[in-house]
Amino acid sequence: MSDTTRQTVLLHVNGREHALDIEPRMSLLDVLRDELHLTASKLGCNRGASGACTVLVEGERVNACLALAVQFDGHAITTLEGVAQDGHLHPPQAAFVAHDGFQCGYCTPGQICSAIGMAREFRRHLPSALAADLAAPRLRMPPSPAGASRRWVCRRRERHRACSSS
Numbered sequence: 001m002s003d004t005t006r007q008t009v010l011l012h013v014n015g016r017e018h019a020l021d022i023e024p025r026m027s028l029l030d031v032l033r034d035e036l037h038l039t040a041s042k043l044g045c046n047r048g049a050s051g052a053c054t055v056l057v058e059g060e061r062v063n064a065c066l067a068l069a070v071q072f073d074g075h076a077i078t079t080l081e082g083v084a085q086d087g088h089l090h091p092p093q094a095a096f097v098a099h100d101g102f103q104c105g106y107c108t109p110g111q112i113c114s115a116i117g118m119a120r121e122f123r124r125h126l127p128s129a130l131a132a133d134l135a136a137p138r139l140r141m142p143p144s145p146a147g148a149s150r151r152w153v154c155r156r157r158e159r160h161r162a163c164s165s166s
């Protein structure tokens with residue numbers, strides 16, 4: 001009799017194949033951390049808000065806390081442990097080191113994976129792409145009756161001007 005509470009999945013993680021017998025309800029994050037012992041990706045909010053759990057699936061950013069591992073049977077997954085190549089840091093990793101961009105460091109793996117995914121989106125001209133200049137006139141703000149988002153963007157513009165003039 002087969003065990004219907006478990007499912008076999010084949011995950012390609014950081015260039016290595018892993019055939020795993022897991023519960024179908026396990027999140028991708030739990031599988032990475034608890035089954036594969038890849039602990040760079042962190043559990044922050046567990047609701048898709050913090051991004052601490054961000055990994056790349058086929059190069060796309062995924063919040064691993066919200067995804068089921070069985071969704072990615074046969075897919076290539078990259079965690080922070082897999083972004084460096086041939087002993088060289090990936091450019092966003094190197095930038096975090098060079099500019100001391102860690103704060104407490106808890107979310108850093110997710111931030112770096114997200115930065116890598118976002119740069120890829122930029123190259124593909126996807127709408128979530130980085131803007132070259134936050135003060136650029138083509139930046140469109142959503143309508144806001146309270147003007148909250150407008151104030152937020154204005155604060156960013158002020159900071160940007162301060163950075164540009166120093």
Ligand code: FES
Binds near residue numbers: 042044047064066
């Ligand atoms: S833990 Fe916060 S988005 Fe996944």
